[in-house]
Amino acid sequence: MTETAKPWTQPMPEAQFARMREILAAPSPVGLEGAMTYGVLKPYLESFAPQGWHIHQFLGHAGIVLDTHPGQDEMFTAMVVGHADKIRLQVRSIGEDGKVWVDSDSFLPGTLIGHEVVLFSEDPESPGQYRRLEGGTVEALGAIHFAEEAVRRGDKGVKKEQLYLELQIHGEEKKKQVEALGIRPGDPILLDRPIRRGFSPDTFYGAYLDNGLGCFVTAEAARLVAEAGGPRNIRLLFAMASYEEIGRFGSRVFAGELEPDALIAVDVNQDYAAAPGVSDKRFQPLAMGEGFTFSCGAIASEQLNAVIQRVAGEQGIPFQRDVAGRDTGTDGMAGVLASVDCAAASIGMPIRNMHTISEAGHTGDVLAATHAVAATLQDLDGRDDGTGRLREALRDGHPRLDQAEGLSHQCSR
Template identity: 75%
Template sequence: MTETNQPWNTPMPDDQFELMRDILAAPSPIGIEAAMTYGVLKPYLERVSPKDWHIHQFKGHAGIVLDSHPGRDDMFKVMIIGHADKIRMQVRSIGDDGKIWINSDSFLPTTLIGHEVKLFSEDPENPGSYRVIEGGTVEALGAIHFADANVRSGDKGIKKEQLYLELQIHGENKKQQVENLGVRPGDSILLNRPIRKGFSPNTFYGAYLDNGLGCFTTAEVARLMAEDGGTEKIRVLYAMATYEEIGRFGSRVLAGELKPDALIGVDVNHDYKAAPGIGDRRMNPQEMGKGFTMSVGAIASEQLNRFFETTAREREIPFQRDVVGPDTGTDGMAGVLASVDCAATSIGFPIRNMHTISESGNTQDVLAAIHAIKGTLQKLDALKDPHREFMDNHPRLDTASPLGHQGSEKPEGDDKDA
């Protein structure tokens, strides 16, 4: 394969970037994810998939699964999972001065100050109907002049209990002004920052890359597989899960319901090389712009990883090994958490500033992940018997061959330290 027809080495097409932005921009806080799954992803998947593919829907949450061979439980089932839920802030209480006190959820409080948000309020008079308020910002101190010396010097930070939503309420009966809007404790608040193309080539930034990117990747794999005629021996389940940010509850339900034989979680990862202040932790130096990441450790299947690595090497797709220890931290754990026997791994893309309004990523890493997953599915589909392949070929370290010293010369063209 030449470099000219390797999508991961070229800029992402504008229409594909627009789809990615639409998916990431959909307001889908945890528990109310249908804006992304039903509003953007379901219509797109219906448009790009063959008529005999089927979309599964669920009662307890807004997750969806596109099924390439509905009803074929005899086939080897591969589930690919992105999650549509976004971490959200919530209204905690309303003060007499009109301040809307909020919960920060999984955000670092100091990263929220001054940023614009949208407040989604259910109409008290019409349950199930939602309104949106724009123009508010998250605040904590109001001004540096009101902070104590330790906060002003940076020795102390902002506590989550200090956060409030500023709606510029003034005049008489400030609390009543807010209550007249129908704002109530529990209402959802989301950061208002759709992604934009970044300054550096092939980069982008904005809120909630975690994990609309996984859903975008899964949807694009579905489109490309459909364009190539789908699969013959494996049944592919393209899943858009929920509740990942609070314990991966949605994906384990999907795994429990559909019982995949192999499971691929797709989620953002960290750019450890650019992360400030962690040099002494000796993290694996994975970084943005160097390809997709593949989890190694925890429940990650060495067999499934072998197919990914072989695919990447054959197609010259750049990839990085991600050392995950006892837990992938992603929906790659869904199978084992749901007590389903399946080979699993987690595929990702390094980003910076995770869980902030300025998460940053690289389009070529995302494209690398898309085409690595597609190639791996095709490789699995080419197996004589995928079921027996995974049951009979677990790696055995007792058959490892001896390895001696290999010298100090670097491979030709390798300028990295050994």
């Protein structure tokens, strides 16, 4: 493959960008992920899956798993996981003046002010059916004229308890007007901002890159593997999980049910190099546009990381080394949380402004992650002959620091 032919060095094709936009736009708040998994991802996976591949569905949540060898539990099994759930606001209560008070979930309150949202109201007459309400904005202070002086100066911020949805309700009995719409506590609210291409080359921005991007990469890696003929010796599971934002519950169900031998989580990561006010914290300077990331530490398997690094290096796919500490913060923890013995890895794509309406990413990083995942899976497939050889290699191949070679100063002259 020539340098100019490498997809991660080129602009993402418009058809592929449109597919990414469709996945990220699907309204899939925590607990209601079916719009992304069933509405967008399942039909796409079915469009290229060879005969014999199977999509698993589940009772307790709307996660899905594309399985290349259903029922063949004796095969070495590798799972790739993105998560479809989005953080959301929720209706908390309705005020007498028509204000719809909301919980901010995992958003910074100040990042929400003035943004348009969509409220999904469950029909009280038909539980389980939802209506879509547009035209509202998130507010907290109303106008600068009503804010205390410390807030005007910027010395004091907005508290989450101040957030409300402005529906422009007026007239008599404002609370009853809202209640007549069927709006009730618990109804989810999503930011209304689809992604679009950014100002700088190969960039894009919008809401909910976290973590429709992981699902997009997982689906695109599945397509690449299918187009290459599919795995011959190992079983692959391409998973779109739920509940990650509240504790990685969906992915641990996947791991518990399907018991993979290896698990690769795909999620967004931070662009620490551009993050405001963090330079003195000495984070690893991960940067948007410099390739995908892989985590070291926590439960990350050094053996699986070695494969990812080697394969990426052989194909010229740019990557960055991240530090996980005691928790990857991603679905990479699914196996150990489900008490399943598997080699785990966590890869990501650096983005800016995470958990805001203006998250920003680089298509080159997304394509680098996609091709790195596909190449890693194909490499694992090539290392197994169907006899358990790869499982044995992982069991016996753990690095031994007592066998580490001595290292002396490398003269720069």
